[in-house]
Amino acid sequence: MNFDFDDDQQLLRESVRRFLDERYPLSVTREALEADVVLDRELWRRGAELGWTAMLIPEQHEGGSITSQPLVDLVVLAEELGRTLNPGPLVSTNVVADAIARFGLDEQRSTWLPRIARGEVIATWSLSAEGTPDLEAPGVDAVVSEGGVTLNGTARYVHEAVGAELVLATVRLDGKAACVLVPLPHDGVRVRRHTGLDLTRRFGEITFTGATVPADSVLGGAEVLERAISVATVIKSAEATGAAEILFERTVDYLRDRVQFGRTIGSYQAIKHRLADLLIEVEAMRTATYYAALAVDEGFEDAAEAVATAGSYVPEAFAHLTGESLQLHGGIGFTWEHDVHLFVRRSKSDEPLFGEPSWHRENLFEMLDAATLGESA
Amino acid sequence: MDITTSEVPPQYDEFRKSLQAFIGAHCPPLEWKARTGIRVPEEEHDVALLRQWARAIHDAGYVFDRFADTPGDPYEQRVLEEELGATGIPYVVGNALVAGAIKMFGTPEQRSAHIGPMSRGEQIWTQLFSEPNAGSDLASLQTKGRLDGDEYIINGQKVWSTWAQWADHGYLLARTEPSPGPGGITALILDMKSPGIEIRPLREMTGTTDFNEVFFDDVRVPVANVIGAPGEGWKVASASLATERGGVGRNLSWETVVRLADLARTTSRRGTSLGDDGSVRQQIAAFAARSRIQDHLGKRVETRAENQAVTAWDAPLMKIWFSELNLEMLEYGLDLQGPRSIVAEGDEAAYDDGFLQDAFLYARAWTIAGGSNEVMRNLISERGLGLPREPRGDA
Numbered sequence: 001m002n003f004d005f006d007d008d009q010q011l012l013r014e015s016v017r018r019f020l021d022e023r024y025p026l027s028v029t030r031e032a033l034e035a036d037v038v039l040d041r042e043l044w045r046r047g048a049e050l051g052w053t054a055m056l057i058p059e060q061h062e063g064g065s066i067t068s069q070p071l072v073d074l075v076v077l078a079e080e081l082g083r084t085l086n087p088g089p090l091v092s093t094n095v096v097a098d099a100i101a102r103f104g105l106d107e108q109r110s111t112w113l114p115r116i117a118r119g120e121v122i123a124t125w126s127l128s129a130e131g132t133p134d135l136e137a138p139g140v141d142a143v144v145s146e147g148g149v150t151l152n153g154t155a156r157y158v159h160e161a162v163g164a165e166l167v168l169a170t171v172r173l174d175g176k177a178a179c180v181l182v183p184l185p186h187d188g189v190r191v192r193r194h195t196g197l198d199l200t201r202r203f204g205e206i207t208f209t210g211a212t213v214p215a216d217s218v219l220g221g222a223e224v225l226e227r228a229i230s231v232a233t234v235i236k237s238a239e240a241t242g243a244a245e246i247l248f249e250r251t252v253d254y255l256r257d258r259v260q261f262g263r264t265i266g267s268y269q270a271i272k273h274r275l276a277d278l279l280i281e282v283e284a285m286r287t288a289t290y291y292a293a294l295a296v297d298e299g300f301e302d303a304a305e306a307v308a309t310a311g312s313y314v315p316e317a318f319a320h321l322t323g324e325s326l327q328l329h330g331g332i333g334f335t336w337e338h339d340v341h342l343f344v345r346r347s348k349s350d351e352p353l354f355g356e357p358s359w360h361r362e363n364l365f366e367m368l369d370a371a372t373l374g375e376s377a
Numbered sequence: 378m379d380i381t382t383s384e385v386p387p388q389y390d391e392f393r394k395s396l397q398a399f400i401g402a403h404c405p406p407l408e409w410k411a412r413t414g415i416r417v418p419e420e421e422h423d424v425a426l427l428r429q430w431a432r433a434i435h436d437a438g439y440v441f442d443r444f445a446d447t448p449g450d451p452y453e454q455r456v457l458e459e460e461l462g463a464t465g466i467p468y469v470v471g472n473a474l475v476a477g478a479i480k481m482f483g484t485p486e487q488r489s490a491h492i493g494p495m496s497r498g499e500q501i502w503t504q505l506f507s508e509p510n511a512g513s514d515l516a517s518l519q520t521k522g523r524l525d526g527d528e529y530i531i532n533g534q535k536v537w538s539t540w541a542q543w544a545d546h547g548y549l550l551a552r553t554e555p556s557p558g559p560g561g562i563t564a565l566i567l568d569m570k571s572p573g574i575e576i577r578p579l580r581e582m583t584g585t586t587d588f589n590e591v592f593f594d595d596v597r598v599p600v601a602n603v604i605g606a607p608g609e610g611w612k613v614a615s616a617s618l619a620t621e622r623g624g625v626g627r628n629l630s631w632e633t634v635v636r637l638a639d640l641a642r643t644t645s646r647r648g649t650s651l652g653d654d655g656s657v658r659q660q661i662a663a664f665a666a667r668s669r670i671q672d673h674l675g676k677r678v679e680t681r682a683e684n685q686a687v688t689a690w691d692a693p694l695m696k697i698w699f700s701e702l703n704l705e706m707l708e709y710g711l712d713l714q715g716p717r718s719i720v721a722e723g724d725e726a727a728y729d730d731g732f733l734q735d736a737f738l739y740a741r742a743w744t745i746a747g748g749s750n751e752v753m754r755n756l757i758s759e760r761g762l763g764l765p766r767e768p769r770g771d772a
Contacts, residue, residue: 001683003380003676072378252762267765272758279757280694287673288666294378309666361662362655368665369642369652372635 048119056098061113082242096123124164126155151208161204198349237289240318311360431498444496471501475548482605503544522553541589559611566602689760693753700743707737
């Protein structure tokens with residue numbers, strides 16, 4: 001039993017943390033909070049050299065993971081990036097890299113994967129016009145056409161949509177889900193930047209108006225989407241866990257120092273008990289995330305259940321924790337200067353992305369219902 | 378990262394089969410109704426059957442690690458726990474927590490006098506720790522032991538002692554040394570047949586009698602019955618209580634999740650099954666996620682235990698997580714039943730013969746017993762996060 005990281009993964013954590021502390025801390029991102037572009041592409045490329053976008057890419061295409069459990073490796077990276085509220089599309093780019101590596105043609109793999117691994121190409125991932133993975137929502141429709149496949153419709157809430165060189169678009173094709181690679185910029189594709197709640201990331205809207213790509217751009221259907229959601233949920237949960245962890249540490253430090261009524265406010269039981277609950281929450285976020293990563297990597301029977309567990313619990317715990325942290329900081333927490341609002345913004349806008357908690361819970365209930373129906377009979 | 382617990386290899390099939398045959402032949406039929414939690418028989422007849430059952434297990438050659446000097450074959454231990462656990466009937470009679478204390482701190486004489494007999498069902502033990510004025514603040518306990526020659530004379534009162542009404546021996550904490558707080562406490566082995574002991578069964582809010590009050594009036598205990606050294610009782614007790622807190626409630630919450638799913642499927646409102654109601658599905662799934670996370674948290678704690686890296690918050694965290702999830706689920710289990718929730722065990726209209734009604738009441742024990750959750754939160758914040766300790770009011 002070792003439900004923890006290996007030595008190699010600990011080394012990875014140290015090197016990434018050092019890089020982020022020295023080169024790309026939250027203070028760097030803060031300088032661009034109100035700019036059109038918040039992601040520093042050069043720093044992102046430097047990060048890619050440390051493997052940020054390479055874990056799910058095979059070695060022959062310039063990728064490679066640290067251990068035989070690439071998603072667990074990615075959890076380490078994502079926690080560290082999460083601690084700094086990094087603006088980069090860690091979820092989307094890794095989802096697309098994984099989809100091409102698993103489901104792409106040789107030519108697509110050799111065209112895109114080395115450039116993604118090097119951080120030269122930002123790949124993003126789109127769902128419906130409502131940002132959800134369900135097919136009933138309005139979104140992008142695809143039809144087989146003379147030139148290949150033609151896309152029409154809008155996808156929203158797409159991370160780093162403006163600036164991405166590649167999008168994996170989730171579309172409806174013959175009434176079924178399909179995942180289609182579209183290089184950007186592209187004829188018939190318009191991109192618009194959203195004004196966002198989360199100031200440390202940029203999202204956008206992609207509108208397809210008769211955009212036609214070769215037929216082999218379709219990587220596949222439901223199986224691609226399902227895998228993408230598993231990968232996304234793990235990485236998103238790990239980023240949330242890292243962010244929750246650092247904010248919790250900062251909150252405890254603040255409460256240990258802040259004196260009111262002649263004593264540190266961290267000595268009041270009303271405060272201590274809330275901090276105890278937050279510690280429990282961070283531990284729970286961690287374990288749900290680690291277990292999901294391990295279960296998907298190892299193909300455990302309960303992998304889908306583990307994804308639904310993390311996908312439903314972690315984002316809500318993250319949002320709860322940031323709210324509590326703000327309250328415990330008092331007035332200083334309501335200022336622009338203090339970082340806590342950036343965590344509140346991050347957690348609240350993280351919650352509904354790539355499958356919202358209630359969507360995961362519905363999946364979980366369906367699995368539970370199917371598994372226990374026999375037991376009660 | 379590796380959490381695989383290896384499958385029991387096929388060569389243990391024979392062991393399992395013969396154990397199953399043994400269980401089929403010897404497992405006793407009890408009057409006792411299966412209920413949630415740590416419950417104690419109300420009939421002497423059942424106690425006798427349980428003693429015979431423990432004896433039969435022992436005589437058949439099955440040995441539990443808790444009673445053994447050296448750990449047995451881990452796969453055999455697993456098969457034993459799985460198969461005997463599945464009967465729903467206790468295979469260790471009484472509160473066996475003391476076995477660990479005696480193994481860790483006891484003399485060779487104490488070990489031979491008690492460990493063997495416990496494993497054969499000849500000795501039922503009870504734990505004599507909590508007092509009416511020393512619950513959460515156990516270290517303030519006031520039961521006195523006054524040294525008189527080679528005996529201690531014990532006076533005072535204990536409460537919340539499971540199995541005391543049937544116990545042969547007690548695992549007693551008493552204040553024998555002049556210092557206040559933990560330093561003055563000694564752990565003792567008490568013969569429950571000693572003159573001066575009065576046991577009053579305590580009926581709990583569930584209506585069942587699983588605990589007792591125990592009164593001591595000049596009860597004499599030989600100095601030779603001290604576990605460890607005088608004044609070391611806190612250390613001895615902490616070692617055994619730590620195992621109890623870590624073990625509380627493992628695997629219990631998933632059973633309740635399954636019960637809730639069954640209940641939702643078989644209950645209708647306005648002509649629609651609650652299993653098709655979106656809000657019900659969401660709530661039960663939220664419980665399911667928390668129950669699964671309980672398992673994962675347990676694996677993290679296990680990993681830290683194996684690496685000798687247990688933190689101050691591990692046991693309190695597990696206790697809070699399980700007990701509060703359990704309580705919320707059972708409250709919800711009654712809500713889902715609607716008006717039917719008002720009928721309980723014994724009424725023909727009751728759902729599942731009132732199992733959930735009883736479990737709902739018993740759930741209040743888990744958030745209090747073994748250190749109330751408020752004390753657990755103090756432990757996490759003070760010992761885990763290093764925040765200032767609550768000041769004593771009497772210091």
